[in-house]
Amino acid sequence: MISHSFALQTERRGYWLVVNRQQLYWPAEQTGLWLATAGELAQNFGEPEQSGDLGQWQGQPVFYWVVNDQREDEYNWQSARALLAYGEDIFQLAARAVQVALFLQTHRYCGQCGSAMHLVSWELAALCSRCGHRCYPRIAPCVLIAVVKDDQLLLARSTRHKAGFFSILAGFVESAETLEQAAVREVKEEVGIEITDLQYVGSQPWPFPHSLMTGFIARYQSGAIRCQPNEIEEAHWFDIRKLPDVPPIQTLSGRMIAQVVDELSK
Ligand SMILES: [Zn+2]
Structure with a gap:
């Protein structure tokens, strides 16, 4: 214990x-x-x-x-x-x-030998005194990608979202991948298009249950929208003056959408 x-x-x-x-x-x-x-x-x-x-x-x-x-x-x-x-x-x-x-x-028990773990006192970590296995709180990095083409923004509705609600694309970073590689791969997998000129925007902890959101704005390079089955219900290029329901401004995706609208309106 x-x-x-x-x-x-x-x-x-x-x-x-x-x-x-x-x-x-x-x-x-x-x-x-x-x-x-x-x-x-x-x-x-x-x-x-x-x-x-x-x-x-x-x-x-x-x-x-x-x-x-x-x-x-x-x-x-x-x-x-x-x-x-x-x-x-x-x-x-x-x-x-x-x-x-x-x-x-x-982390009550060791994932390596099954013994009870205890907390170390000088940092937030669980340690197994039997085999020495040490664990830290898990953080799962995710990428959010706002893809821009002329004065249009690519928004998608995932199978988890209700009709009429759209957001920018998102996905988890895989082992041994850079954030940029994950962004390029996710966009290709989810909507079948190629992106370029990735620009880092910022990050936000997202404890559902332990994600770290990171955001990129990218430019469209090539390809036509083709939605990934069972993942993306629909995706479209939206005129920045006629956006559908999107995430609130307190979320990183909401902030990024506002930033794109702001930059493209200049
Ligand atoms: Zn152990």
């Missing part, structure tokens, strides 16, 4: 993010992180399965507190995605909290 990453002292005070099965304790009336002592949290939630440091917010330490199966008050638990509305700082801490909680839950 993994031990607490710090000895729990009831007077420990700071901001807390309480995680329960990938959801965060966030009642409707809460407008920022919850400033409290560990003792106050214990009164509300009982002993945590795990707790530890997450970083800083407004000059105070931020901690996570992992509980399990406390779902009596359904309304008070939110996904990290809902916390995008509270700004990048809070979203980032929320993303870290749910990813750390998932890491702790999925």
Whole structure:
């Protein structure tokens, strides 16, 4: 069994993010992180399965507190995605909290020899004292690609999205691939076209469950749209003045679409 990453002292005070099965304790009336002592949290939630440091917010330490199966008050638990509305700082801490909680839950035993693992104290890692196998929280890089052709943007609807909702193309980076190679490959696989002039835009942690989104704007080079079966429902070139429903501006894809519209409108 993994031990607490710090000895729990009831007077420990700071901001807390309480995680329960990938959801965060966030009642409707809460407008920022919850400033409290560990003792106050214990009164509300009982002993945590795990707790530890997450970083800083407004000059105070931020901690996570992992509980399990406390779902009596359904309304008070939110996904990290809902916390995008509270700004990048809070979203980032929320993303870290749910990813750390998932890491702790999925690394109780060693993947190499099956023995119980324990947390090392100087970094966030699980270590097997029997065989020395060490694990770090998993981060899965993804590429988002906004493909531009004249004053048109390529948008696709995946099989997971409802009719009328489109986004830029996205895919996971494979082993031993660069981000740029992944972008070129994904566009070719998903819609059958070749791209060029890749331009890095930025990145965003996306804790569903442990992705790191990276974004590129690219220019169309050649080919005609041919959608990958079971993956892309439809894809079209959209005039930037007549875009369909797209992701909100708080997401990296939403930001990239806005950037393309802005650049092409000049
Ligand atoms: Zn082991």
